[in-house]
Amino acid sequence: MAPKLPTGWVHSPPTFLLPDAFLPLITKRGVKYGWTTAPARGKPARFNQKTAGLPTLSQSPAAALARKDYTLPLRTGALAIKKGMTALYDPETGIRTPCTVLQLDRVQVVAHKTREKHGYFAVQIGSGWKHSSNVTRPLLGHFTGAGVSPKRYLAEFRVKDESGLPQVGQSIGPEWFLEGQFVDARANSRGMGFAGGMKRWGFKGQPASHGNSKTHRAMGSSGASQGSGSRVHPGKKMPGRMGGEQVTVQNAKVLKVDKEKGLVILNGSIAGPKGCVVKIQDAIMKPWPVVPGAVEGVKEKLEATA
C-alpha cells in the first residue's frame, strides 16, 4: 500500500489564501431553527424584489390584516354577564319581544395589543373583581401596571387600528352601546355532556319495532365498507361531548340600555346558561353605529362608514 501523504494542509489552508472577506460571519448563538432574530440577510438585488413582477404574498401578516380590514370593528366591545331572559311589551302596539338581559360589571380596559408589538390591534378588557389573594403574582403585576383592580374575567376584542384603542383604565359602561344598534354576542353554550348521535347531530335513530331489538337510539352505520376504503372517514359525526363551545349570535339588536343598573338588553336569545360571560361587540354584518360619545378618531370613521 502506498504511504499516505500528509493532508493537514488541506483541511486548514494558510490564512493568506483565505482572507477575512472571503469568510462570511455566521451567527452561532441565539439562532434557532427556522427563523432568526438577526436582521434579514442581504439578498441579490436583482431577484425577489417587491416590484420584480412577483405577486405580493397573501400569507404574510400584513396581508392577513388587510384581509381583516373590512370586518374588524372600529371600537372595542365589552364583557357582560348573562342574567337571564324575559320579555318586553310595547304598551301601545302590544307586541311582545323576547329578550336577554346582560349586566356589565366594572368593565375596564386593561391592556392594548398593537401591531408593532403583537402583530395586531386589540383591546384587553377586564370585568368583575377578584380578591388579590386569588390572583397570581404575575397577573397581579399586570393589573397593577395597568392601574386597575384585579379582574375576574379577561378577554380580548380586536379592533381595526390604533384609533380604536381606548385609554388603559377607561371604564366601559352600558352606554357604550346604543339602543337600536346591532351587536354580535359570543358566549360558551350550555354543556350537554356526552350526548348520543340523535341529540348531538339530529340522527333519526332506529325504529321502535319491526324486529328491532335494543337499538333504538344508536347511530347506525358509520360508513360504507369497501366503497369508502373500509374505514371511518375523518369528521364522521358520532356521539361525544356536546355544547360548552363558543357560539356567536350575530346581529342581536340592543333593545334597551340602562346605565344606572348596568344593563344591556338584547333581542332574542344568547347562548349559554345564566351567569355566563358574554362578549358583545358591534355587529360586523351591519354598518358601524354612530356613537356620540366615541373617541374623536373613531367617531369620524363610524360616521363615514355608517
Added chain:
Amino acid sequence: MASLTPTLRPLACWKSILRHTRQQKAATRSLTTFRKPKPFTGPIADQVPTPHVNRKLKVLPPPPSVAALYKEPIKDLTEDQIRVLDPTGARTRLFSKTNTEAAKVGDVLLVRLKNGDPFAGVCINIRRRGIDTGILLRNELTRVGVEMWFKIYSPNVEGVEVVQRRAKRARRARLTYMRKPKHDMGSVQSIVAAYQRTRVGARTSNANDEGKKGGKRKVKGKK
C-alpha cells in the same frame, strides 16, 4: 489502516474546505471574545447583591359596582313592566298564589281582547313566569276542541273575568286530563251566556253580544 483520507482531495472540493475553515475561525473568535468579568471598582458593600425581598404589589381597590346593587335585574324589569301594564294590580291579584279569591285551574274564564272576539274557556293551566305569566283556556267551537294561551299582562288582553268557579278545588296543577273525552267539559258557551245575562247593563259591547248569540246557538244545537 487508521485513516483513509484521500490524499488527492485538496485539488477539488474547495467548498468543504472553506466550510471547515469557517467553523474553525468561528471557534477561535468565540474564544477570543470570551466575556471578561468587570473588575471590582467601588467598595465591596456596593457589590454585595441585596437579598431578594418579596415586595408586596400595590393592589388597587375595585371601583364601585352597580351590578352588586342590582343583583336581580330581571325581577326589577318585571316589576317595572307590571307597573305599566297592570297599574291597578288587578291581573296580578287575579292569578296570585296567595290570594284566596284568585282564579284557579278548573274555573271558567272569559278573556276580553283589544282586537278580536272575547274567548271563554275552562282554565286548565296557569303558567306563572313573571311578566310572561299565561293561562291556557279550553273550549269547544263548532264541536272542535280549542285551546288558547293568553299572556295575562299582554296589552292585547283587555281583561280577564271569572265566569264560573269550580265547585271543588282541583287537586292537580294542570288539568290536562280534561282533554280526554271522559272528562271534557265541552262547550262553555251556555255558562258564559248565562253569566253575561246576569250582568246585563254592566258591559254591553258588540263583541259580548256576539259571544252571547253564539252561546245561545250552541245551547239550541245541543238540545
